[in-house]
Each structure stands twice: as structure tokens, then as C-alpha cells.
Amino acid sequence: MRGASGVAGKTLYDKIWDAHAVAERDDGMTLLYIDRHLLHEVTSPQAFEGLELAGRQPWRLDANLATPDHNLPTTNRAAGIGGIEDEIARTQVIALDDNCRRFGIRQFEMTDPRQGIVHVVGPEQGATLPGMTIVCGDSHTSTHGAFAALAQGIGTSDVEHVLATQCLAQRKAGNMRVTATGQLARGVTSKDLILAIIRQIGTAGATGHTIEFGGSAVRALSMEARMTLCNMSIEAGGRAGMVAVDDTTIEYLRGRPFAPSGEMLEQAEAHWRGLVSDPDAEFDRAADLDASSLSPQVSWGTSPELVLGIDEAVPSPEAFDEPARRELCERALAYMDLAPGTPIRDVALDRVFIGSCTNARIEDLRAAADVAKGRRVASSIREALVVPGSGLVKRQAEAEGLDAVFREAGFEWRDAGCSMCLAMNDDRLYPGERCASTSNRNFEGRQGHLGRTHLVSPAMAAAAAVNGRFADVREYL
């Protein structure tokens, strides 16, 4: 579609890109100005070392916000650094402390109540704002796109580049629109929606593109639910994922520490309201799905595109036309120890993990607690962990009595961190164990060597914990 001028309108991505393009380098790369840079302990030490070796200083200190998350144990937080038993992990957390102090970067250290998973902390603090360019040395930076921000995961060389220059040298990605029409049914969440989207478009479905999620089902989502949706854009291959600004966005931001207030908020709001794609904007790719027809989803394989509705059965390789997908299916069946034709409801679990940057916010914990309340974790489950996304989420959950609900049901109530999403700390699967997990990746070994991961929503994880096998959470509401 083109307007009367004959020039197509701009997408949300176009608008943010244009508002941050500093210059085109003579090698053809665009320098994109970065408003916010989030740091954690795993992907930053080599970047700080590079800065130091080159004698460079951070370009703009107040753009940066750091917190340790990947390596932290989720027990005995009060013990601080000394409580990290793994010496190598401890060294990495200490390195972040040292680097932040030396360069003057603001950090929520491990015993600060504001510490948490970096993608939970940014929005919670209002450090994530609409229209911003945001980067972090972590692929799930796409989470922040829920605020109509252009949020991208980067590698360590780019972390150093952003520290030194406040810019990212990039080529612009394409525009992709994903539209979810209708409304999600009760008990079906944005986690189920994004799993269904990835099933439909594949793990490379958005490669080279920035996704804008829209449609009535997306507009109806809370900010936290939108964060879950954008979080897994990377699992669809997207450079970033985003949702346009509306009242929900602006209401969420009021009163947060880093967000503007008073007159500056009014000025900001006037700008933020324009952070929507023009009606005549053109997209290079598009996908649509009907959210009303979705049931709760469960991943069955070792790629986030291998997903089933709760009433479906594990497929057989013959169900896939392309040889590459058939082979993917065969490998996944073997690794996951599943037979074709097995109803996903019949699959029994060993562990349950409720946490991660995908699903560890207060609404996620409330949804899981609603199912857990008055029930017991099945005796066949070895361990069911609840790991809040930040110290402040933990505090809020405790104020609401959710910790008691979980404990009484037999769940473990832990301290904030990435935990068993990627098992860099002690929370992990052991060989052959099968887990219902609210995290984002079901890759081989992701949650522990030879561990088997099934991705689900928090409510579905809680239902699996009490049932011992997957269950339709709608029967528990």
C-alpha cells in the first residue's frame, strides 16, 4: 500500500532506525546510536579487557546498567559472592563487580534487591523505554521490544564496540509483520502464542528481519505477556521483535525509577504515541494466525519449532515433507526418547522449572500459583523449582503470599537468576531427565548434559508438576 504521495509509510522499526542512524561509514555500515546498554557477567569481561588494552573509556556511562544473573546460585543469596561455590563462576561475578567499579558503571550487585535477570530488571526499573535502541550481550534482549524499543542481542565484540562508541555498526534488517487475530482463550497465554508462531514460521522464519507483532490478540496482552512474546522472537530467527505503543505500554511505565515523570513524561508520551507503524507501511514478510483457535502448547523436540497442542501426539518423521526436517525430527525423537504417536499428555516428567527471562515475572508466578494452590507436586517429580526473575519480583510474590502457596504445594522457592534456563549454576537436569520448563530453548543439553526440555507456559508447568505428566491447564482453572 502506498499513500497519496506515492511513498510508502514507515514501519515502527523504520522509525526507530531512522531516529538513531548517526552516519553511514565509508564501508557501507550504518552507525546506529544506542540509548541503553545492559550488561551481565558472562559476555562482558572480554569486552572490558579489550577497552582496557586499547586505553579506551566508555563513551556514555549513564547509558549502561549491569547486573549479574547467569552464574548466580539461587540459594543462600545473603552469603553474597562467598556463597558461589564454583570458583570459576565466582571469578566471573567478581570480574563484573571490578569492571563496573573501575569504569564507573551502575550495577545492581548480587545482594542488591534490584538484582535479577537483566531482561526482567530493565523493564522493571523503567530503564527500558519506548523508542529506545537497546542492546545487551544476550540474545533474549529482544524481550525489551515489548515497549516499542529496538532491542537487539549482540556478541562480546559489539559489547566492546558499544561501550567505546555508543554505536552499533549494522546493516538494516527487513520488516516482518506477525498478526495474531481473535483472542486467546482462558488458560492460553502469550507463551503458547509465541510457541505456535515459531511452529508455523520455523526457527529461521524471521532471519534477517525485525518482527512487529500485532493484531487483536497482541493488543489485549499485558506488558509482561508482550515481553514473553518478544523474548522468543530470537527463537524464530528475528533480529528483534516489537509491539507498538498503546495505553498499556504507557500505563506500565508510570512511576518506575528510570522512567521520566512530570513534564518530561508528558513530552515523552507525546513522542511515544507516534511509535506505531504507519497504516500504509510496507512489510517484506508477513505471517498471520488465529489466536482464538490455540490450545496450550508443549514443545516435544530439540528445536523451538517442534511444538504440539496439548491434545496432539508426537509426530513421525514421515509427517515432514522436506528431508532436512525429517532428519531433524528423527534426531529429536532419539534425543528426547519419544516414540511417534505418543500423546503429549502421556509424557511423564522428572523436574519442573518455572523461571527465566521468558516467564519469571509476577504475572507468571501468579498464574503458576493459581494452579498450584491447594494441590501437591506429584510424588514422581524429583524437584519443582520456582525462580523469580528479580529480587523485586521475589519480594512482590512474597507480599502476595505466593511463596507460601508454592512451598505448601511442594515447590522450591529460590532467589533470582537465570538458573535452569541454561544451567550455568547448580540448577540443572541430569542425563536422561525430562523437564517441563517455562524457559525458551529446548536445545540438546541446554538445561544439563543429556537433559530433555519441554517448553511450556508457567500455568502449564504448574499443571505438569501436580499431575506428573503434561495436562491441559484449562482443566485446573
Add this chain to the structure above:
Amino acid sequence: MQAFDTHMGLVAPLDRANVDTDQIIPKQFLKSIRRTGFGDNLFDAWRFRDEGDMTKTANEREINRDFVLNEPRYQGASVLVTRTNFGCGSSREHAVWALLEYGFRCIIAPSFADIFSGNSLQNGLLLVTLPDEVVGQLIERAQTVPGFSLTVDLPNQTIAGDGFAAPFDIEPERKRLLAEGLDEIAQTLRYADAIRAFEETHRQRMPWVFAGPD
């Protein structure tokens, strides 16, 4: 970073799609605060039968003889041919460091994930994108022709070896960065005045970006 000109090397086939960075370098090795020491743990869960950690050396490990890179004929390989969406998942640049340290200089596949692609560029690892069927032929040759090697010529954008030849496309800006092995930060800092000027205007237009909690 190391400049890339022309490279000739033995080709190893990895006939799998969607190889993610968790497979390229598993999480337990990301605890290092250094840029080196990752090569021994490339594809760790596939190359070894036991679970590795940062304290185990390669000769303490139980080698998986069934994994393609452990076959004697692929020792010393520096060109990896693999399937679509290579490098998907986590943004860990450690994946690129591990591939380079193991000895790979060039990866050939039908497609690569975005962040992995950017990380490769920053470190001088050449990614060559070729159509599915061409990659299929290369994998077959690497599996059937003993010592199958390729010459990867970046200036002329061709790969050739054993009667096989194919041109490849690469974006001019990527080609230049790889060919010259430039320090990216130094390149950007040549535009420091432009960045400062932009920043001033940006501060006027969006002051809330620069405001903090204090």
C-alpha cells in the same frame, strides 16, 4: 583481527541443520573471562561421550569416535560445510572463538543466524552462503572424496577444488571488513564528531533517554 584473503583447506562435513551455539560451545565453558581456550571444547557434547567442564583437559576425555570431526580423515580441517540456520540461538561470541581456535577459517552453509553472522565478521571467520543443492554436493564430496579440499578466494568470491567451482555472494561492506581485517572500533571512532553531534541533537529531542533515577 586476522585479515582474510585466500584460504586453502581440508573440508569437513557437518550434515545437520539448525546447529545452535549451545552445541558449538556449551554453557559450562562460558564461565571463562578470557577470549581463548575454547577450541578444545568446540561441539563438546558431540565430540566427547563424557560431560566436559573447564577443569578437564582433552586427554582426560572419552572421545566419541562416531562424531564426524573425530574421524582421522577430517583432522586438520579448516573449512566446515553444514546445513541451514547454522549458529542459531544464544548470542555467545564464544562460539566463533571456539570455531577459530579449533582451526576453522570458513563455514559454508545455505544460511546463518543473524547474531552469529555479526560475531563471525568481527573475528575474521568467513561465512559463505550457497544454495541448498550446492551445499549438498559439497557435503557429499567431503564424505566421499578422500582429502577433499577447497580454495576459498574472498577477493574473487569463489570456492574451488577437485573439479568443483562455485561463485558466492557477499555484501561489499562485509567483504571489505574481512579482507582488511580492520579494527571495527577504530573505524567507528573516525566518526566520533558525528556521534557527538548526533548525541547533542538526540538529547534535545529525547531528554528522557539521558535521565536516570538520580
